[in-house]
Amino acid sequence: MVCEDIVQDNFLDLLVRSSGMTIENVKAYLYKAVQFQVAGHIKKLRFLRKRAEIIENYAIGNNVEEQISSGEVQSILDKSIALLPGRCREVFCLSRFEDLSNKEIANKLGISVFTVETHMKKALKYLRKSLDLAILVISLNLFLQ
DSSP states (O other), X not given: OHHHHHHHHHHHHHHHHGGGOOOSOHHHHHHHHHHHHHHHHHHHHHHHHHHHHHHHHHHOOSSHHHHXXXXXXXXXXXXXXXXXXXXXXXXXXXXXXXXXXXXXHHHHHTOOHHHHHHHHHHHHHHHHHHHHHHHHHHHHHHHHO
16 A cells, blocks of 8 residues: 555646656656655654664563653553644544555545645654653653652
């Protein structure tokens, strides 16, 4: 599904941008565009995996301090998700909790795939900042004890 989304996004981007530019070799342009999109997706997956490991390290623990810390992280994430703007929160929840693709979310909500991507970028950026702050606060608390 991800590959289909990447290819479709590139064709859509080409269609939108084609009015303002001339492309001499469309095949080469699309090849490079897809290559960059795939590289970006892999980079995002690595980042998400690393972040999941950090969360997992906080969530898995035998002592009370670690369990409280993981509860704090989850609480901060839940609050942060709740603070997202309505449509942005809806798009994020459909993507992360119901495992819908960007195209499926766009069809369900009657918005464009680009709008879905914009909402996801906005949500992830906000949640990353919240999670970074949560980890910093928890780390300081553990350090000061």
